[in-house]
Amino acid sequence: MSSLLLAPHFSHAADHAAPADHGKSPAASASKAAAKVASQPVAVVSAESTDLGIDLKKALKDKLIDRKSLTLVITDKPPVKKATATSAPDHNPSKPVSVQPAAHTAAVAHPVAHPVTPAVAARSTPAHAPSVVNPRASRDYIKARAAALTGHAAPAANPESHDNTSHGEVHWSYEGETGPHSWGKLKPEFNICAIGKRQSPINIEDSATLLGPAEPLVFDYHPSSGTVVNNGHTIQVDLQGDNTLTVRSQTYRLVQFHFHSPSEEQVNFQHTAMVAHLVHKSTEGQLAVVAVLLDPGVANPVINTVWTYMPLDVNDRVRLPAGVIDMNLLLPKDQRYYQFIGSLTTPPCTEGVLWMVLKQPTPISREQIRLFQKLYPNNARPVQAVNDRPVRNAQ
The missing domain is CATH 3.10.200.10 (Alpha carbonic anhydrase)
Incomplete structure (x- = not known):
């Protein structure tokens, strides 16, 4: 399991919300890249394949983010969602350290995961529980996020496509699975x-x-x-x-x-x-x-x-x-x-x-x-x- 952290380098009105409390400074062994990520709005995506990398390359190729830069920090494990008094930072020098606001991580990373009902969200989740990721939602989220960062609209679905949907509407056609x-x-x-x-x-x-x-x-x-x-x-x-x-x-x-x-x-x-x-x-x-x-x-x-x-x-x-x-x-x-x-x-x-x-x-x-x-x-x-x-x- 790997985690991909995306931090845009720009000041834009789209991300004007006040940052959450960052707590103490990162450990001296933390890399400069991780510290820089901590000061930016961060999107966290976990996946077991290289689909996200392919999609990111596609976003770059489509020039959705041609005038912005991204810092990518790859870690072996998903970042800890919330620090506790008993938890200690991992000082293993072989692994890069990522520091980020916990509140902001929860808000940004949520669109990637499967939808969670309020009742389920209220339950405590074990710290060791693996992240559940919807690959398609992850890809859609990265594309939408890249479009938001640059101000370029993401490519829309072909309105002539027989499986095209808009706001949950079901479309019919004259052939295939949606035919007569x-x-x-x-x-x-x-x-x-x-x-x-x-x-x-x-x-x-x-x-x-x-x-x-x-x-x-x-x-x-x-x-x-x-x-x-x-x-x-x-x-x-x-x-x-x-x-x-x-x-x-x-x-x-x-x-x-x-x-x-x-x-x-x-x-x-x-x-x-x-x-x-x-x-x-x-x-x-x-x-x-x-x-x-x-x-x-x-x-x-x-x-x-x-x-x-x-x-x-x-x-x-x-x-x-x-x-x-x-x-x-x-x-x-x-x-x-x-x-x-x-x-x-x-x-x-x-x-x-x-x-x-x-x-x-x-x-x-x-x-x-x-x-x-x-x-x-x-x-x-x-x-x-x-x-x-x-x-x-x-x-």
Whole structure:
């Protein structure tokens, strides 16, 4: 077991707390380096491998501490946490002596160890008990400490990483351990993704639908503005303006639309290249989603506008000029549809959503498809069981 003591040589407002009582001067046999460490805020890290050294080299290589100097004192044993009246200093000349404020050591070294509850911390710990170190916490602590000393921010986790977490939040994705088959296990509120009986998307088989007349969809869309968002799962447009859909004697306001590639819905076991989901919400909070299937053809003006302002960085957003989005231009001329009750196709997979899948695809150019797929080549949830749900086939 070895101990690594880090003492920064600088005066910085970040470490302005008053030092604890240092007690008597170190013994005459103590090295100058140890005495110098004693006068500085000290971080103590114990480990059984060379990982910390590797991480420190990486911190130096990344120039996190390029304008500061560190004194490193390596000892054979972790420093004694607290001096007692009966304890005597080790005067073995073969070992360097480290002197440090006990109170400050406890405060600084604590982030490296496993978290301790107040009840456990209150118990007395034998002086000979070995230090328990979390290697990952140690590495994270050194990097954070180096960043604090220099004023340089530590490298942030890649926001596109599927295992990225922020403030304890669980992130889902379309592949791997956080993919669709695991959504229901990621968080308690995602449970319905796994056990729901009315989940979306579905495969729509004409032979299994309820044929017959159905009321038309009444779209009342106007040129509008909004904000284009890259949310890490898709490109979404949050719309402003009074754009409404009326169906089943209920009026819904269009709040946003977004894209999936390939289409999440299947019709007779066939996907289209992409789909646009137009998400509407009533004043009572009921959701109605219109799925506009997208297939290769001529360029579409709505897609062209969205792609023009499409942010490339995750969590970035771009405000659209006034009146540049006319959603009427995304709708096909033939507006017959399939209708069923389903869910959101992303966590938390809330059920009770009214779905209308327009039968006729809207053409968009292959270049428009390619541009989206450069960012999101596969962001479609697999089809879910229809179970005993009726699917209306509006003629």
